[in-house]
Amino acid sequence: CLTYVSQNLGYYCQKRPDGSLCLREAVLFPQELADQLLAKMATEGLLNDSTVGVFRNSEYLRLRRACIRTARISAEAFQRALCPHRLLELDAARVNADLTIPDILQGLATNKYCQESLQRLVLTGLTMSSLEEPIQYRFSSLHALRSLSLANVDFYDSGLVDLCSLPRLESLDLSNTSVTNLTPLLGLKERLRSLTLHQLKRLEMSTAQLLGVIGQLEVLQVSSLLPLTSCVIIIN
Numbered sequence: 001c002l003t004y005v006s007q008n009l010g011y012y013c014q015k016r017p018d019g020s021l022c023l024r025e026a027v028l029f030p031q032e033l034a035d036q037l038l039a040k041m042a043t044e045g046l047l048n049d050s051t052v053g054v055f056r057n058s059e060y061l062r063l064r065r066a067c068i069r070t071a072r073i074s075a076e077a078f079q080r081a082l083c084p085h086r087l088l089e090l091d092a093a094r095v096n097a098d099l100t101i102p103d104i105l106q107g108l109a110t111n112k113y114c115q116e117s118l119q120r121l122v123l124t125g126l127t128m129s130s131l132e133e134p135i136q137y138r139f140s141s142l143h144a145l146r147s148l149s150l151a152n153v154d155f156y157d158s159g160l161v162d163l164c165s166l167p168r169l170e171s172l173d174l175s176n177t178s179v180t181n182l183t184p185l186l187g188l189k190e191r192l193r194s195l196t197l198h199q200l201k202r203l204e205m206s207t208a209q210l211l212g213v214i215g216q217l218e219v220l221q222v223s224s225l226l227p228l229t230s231c232v233i234i235i236n
Contacts, residue, residue, distance in 0.1 A: 002033070006041045009051055020053025020077070023060070031062045039067035047071035052081040065089040072096040075103035083107040087114050093124040093149070100127050101153065109141055120147040124173075128154050139163040147171040151196070160184045170194065180204040182213050189217050 005012065013021040029037070038055060041047040052073050055061050063085040068078075069092070078099055082090075092104060101123055108114045121142065139145070140162050146169060155177040163169065164187035172188075175198035182205060185192065195217070203210070214220065 002037050002040045003044075006037060006044060006046055009046075009054065013054060015050075016053065020050050020056070020081075022056065023054055026057070026060050028060050029062070031064055034061045034063055035065045035067070037061075038063060039069075042068050042071045045070070047073060049074050049077040052077050055081045056084070058084045058086075063087060067091040068095055069093045070095065072098075074098050075100070075107070078103065079107040079110065083111050083114070085114075086111075087118050089120040090118065091120075091122040092126065093122050095126065097127050102128065105138065105141070115141055115143060117144050118142050119144055119168075121145060122149045123153060124149050125152045128159075140165045143167060145169055147194075149173040150177055151175040151198075152177075154178055157181055157184070164188050167191075172196070175199060176201070178202050182210065185213055186216055189219075191219060192217050193219050195220065 009021055012023055012025075014024050016022055034055070038047070041051060047068060048071070052068075052071070055063060063082065064087060066082055066085065066087055066089065068082070068090075071092075073081075073095065075098065087108075090104075090108075092099070104123065104126075108118065139148070139159070143166070145166050148163065148166075148169060148171070151173045152175065155174065157180055160174070160179055160182075161184045163172075164184040166188075168191065169188055170191055171194040172185075172192060173196040175196055177200065179200060180202050182197075182203070185195070195214075205213075
């Protein structure tokens, strides 16, 4: 059913003056179906600036766990269609280069609810802004964030300092980033449960220094009160 709807949106929608689609009739979707429809459109390569417009009406198509993997949408379309929703999760892995990490953070910053309730954010394979362009919006504004993936992102030490101030962050993937020093992770030592660090090719820490930091991350250790958590470290 969702496949049919996603592939035949033209039958159910009309175009706005800006070219984006909107539903012809105000149909209230169950929240889970709205999430599934968005993910289906992204998976099938149907999510773009025009089709994502159907999600602008956050009253009838309410998103909580938004998946836009590999979608080709602009920063403006992302902000207008997805950021008004009360998102708990956002998976934006490998979206097109026109939508950068600062664009996403800026969009999320427009919704106070997202700042207080977004728990999972996947930004694998996205681009940061140019070095000349200051990053005004930061991860530290996402106060409820528990899980963050920045794998395969050109992410540097200054950004790590910022995200390590997140008060609830428990899971972090920094694989194949440009981080050189992991000492800021000590700011998460009482709450970081899962840490993935594949291929940190620019890391400037000795093995002893690295293990010294990892050893102080308290909840990564086996405890009688906490389950064994994951720490995957591969340095090539």
